[in-house]
Amino acid sequence: MPTSNQTNGDNWRQELEEIISGASGGFLFGIPLLYTMEVWFIGSSARPPFLLIVLIVTFTIIFLLNQIEGFRPQESATLPGAIAETTETLAIGMVCAGLMLFILGRIDFQTPLLETLGKVIFEGVPFSLGVTFSRSLLSGEEDDNSRSQKPSLSAKNNQHKSLWQDTLADFSATLIGALFIAFSIAPTDEIIVLSASASPFNLLIIITASLVVSYGIVFASSITNYKYRRQQQGLFQTPQSETIMSYVISLLAGMLMLWFFQKVTLGDSWFVWLRYSIILALPASIGGAAGRLAV
Amino acid sequence: MQKKTPKQSFAERISFSVSLFIVSIIFFLVCFTWITGDNNPPILSVTTSSNIRHVKKQYYLPFTIINSGGETAESVEIVAKLLSRDLDIETGRQQVDFLSRQEKKSGEFIFNHNPTEGKLTIRVASYKLP
Numbered sequence: 569m570p571t572s573n574q575t576n577g578d579n580w581r582q583e584l585e586e587i588i589s590g591a592s593g594g595f596l597f598g599i600p601l602l603y604t605m606e607v608w609f610i611g612s613s614a615r616p617p618f619l620l621i622v623l624i625v626t627f628t629i630i631f632l633l634n635q636i637e638g639f640r641p642q643e644s645a646t647l648p649g650a651i652a653e654t655t656e657t658l659a660i661g662m663v664c665a666g667l668m669l670f671i672l673g674r675i676d677f678q679t680p681l682l683e684t685l686g687k688v689i690f691e692g693v694p695f696s697l698g699v700t701f702s703r704s705l706l707s708g709e710e711d712d713n714s715r716s717q718k719p720s721l722s723a724k725n726n727q728h729k730s731l732w733q734d735t736l737a738d739f740s741a742t743l744i745g746a747l748f749i750a751f752s753i754a755p756t757d758e759i760i761v762l763s764a765s766a767s768p769f770n771l772l773i774i775i776t777a778s779l780v781v782s783y784g785i786v787f788a789s790s791i792t793n794y795k796y797r798r799q800q801q802g803l804f805q806t807p808q809s810e811t812i813m814s815y816v817i818s819l820l821a822g823m824l825m826l827w828f829f830q831k832v833t834l835g836d837s838w839f840v841w842l843r844y845s846i847i848l849a850l851p852a853s854i855g856g857a858a859g860r861l862a863v
Numbered sequence: 864m865q866k867k868t869p870k871q872s873f874a875e876r877i878s879f880s881v882s883l884f885i886v887s888i889i890f891f892l893v894c895f896t897w898i899t900g901d902n903n904p905p906i907l908s909v910t911t912s913s914n915i916r917h918v919k920k921q922y923y924l925p926f927t928i929i930n931s932g933g934e935t936a937e938s939v940e941i942v943a944k945l946l947s948r949d950l951d952i953e954t955g956r957q958q959v960d961f962l963s964r965q966e967k968k969s970g971e972f973i974f975n976h977n978p979t980e981g982k983l984t985i986r987v988a989s990y991k992l993p
């Protein structure tokens with residue numbers, strides 16, 4: 569029989585998992601707009617009355633969406649529950665957007681309050697919508713039956729062959745996911761603008777954020793298929809190795825995309841290649857993490 | 864997706880309280896900036912520093928531009944003109960994409976002659992409203 573301490577611990581763990589799942593959906597949906605200069609500019613010049621209208625409209629839309637969706641698998645069937653979930657959704661979206669804006673150097677402690685609010689609110693809208701859709705964006709529930717049979721099938725096959733097949737599948741999924749999100753960002757000037765303002769310390773923070781968000785999307789989310797994934801074989805199958813290897817793939821894919829769009833050339837110094845790739849690897853690794861959920 | 868409706872746990876109540884606090888703070892700050900806001904047009908001023916760098920026969924003159932008005936200025940153009948002692952004229956231009964209320968931006972103009980030994984004119988030439 570579970571003790572009250574155990575139940576309490578389970579509640580906290582479930583709560584944390586739901587919040588991380590919601591935040592992961594927010595990152596997946598919000599990251600392309602985070603790399604859009606026009607949104608920063610709109611946020612910079614927005615007036616307070618307009619920001620209030622944006623907040624109220626977003627709250628209403630999320631409230632309505634929470635009647636059928638929402639990042640929690642329970643609760644929003646009642647009116648107070650729906651209001652609470654909407655508030656939480658908005659808070660998660662705004663905090664994630666604010667953190668990413670800070671990491672990318674779009675806001676800092678010198679930024680005027682109104683400009684900070686404008687950027688956080690405008691970038692927070694897609695993040696909050698992503699939080700609302702997180703269960704749909706990240707869920708692997710519908711494939712559970714087919715997945716549950718897969719380990720027994722692979723057990724019949726040669727284990728060595730399966731290891732490389734699974735590794736190749738994960739590699740391909742990461743690459744496709746990275747391309748899906750980052751290919752439309754690679755040719756834009758935002759990469760150059762963000763890179764120009766990033767110090768080496770900022771770049772280290774961006775690398776850490778890429779790894780943490782990628783890890784969060786695939787492993788910490790309670791609503792993804794991670795339990796199944798841990799039964800799979802291949803070189804990607806410990807949380808640390810998967811996150812690191814996927815980041816390396818995202819970084820290399822980012823370099824190729826930048827080269828493809830002539831944002832970097834062979835005549836550029838290695839540091840330019842590295843800076844641009846680290847900036848692009850943030851959305852690429854988020855896409856890659858989402859791509860691996862589909863494997 | 865179909866949702867269940869179990870009782871709210873202590874952890875959920877805590878995260879709701881934190882979320883309510885964050886959203887309330889955002890609402891409060893927006894209202895605060897609205898009430899205390901200045902609706903005057905941008906007032907742009909540019910200042911230079913005496914801390915000039917001399918590197919590889921070039922002089923780097925630092926400047927800071929500030930918007931002390933109420934509204935945001937877009938495409939702010941700063942023009943610097945240096946008339947040296949041998950009557951050479953050097954001009955430099957800078958464009959700042961956005962300058963919000965009370966925002967400062969800094970940069971440097973680069974001249975071949977020493978700005979302290981000539982006649983330097985630096986001014987904000989134009990801006991547009993977003």
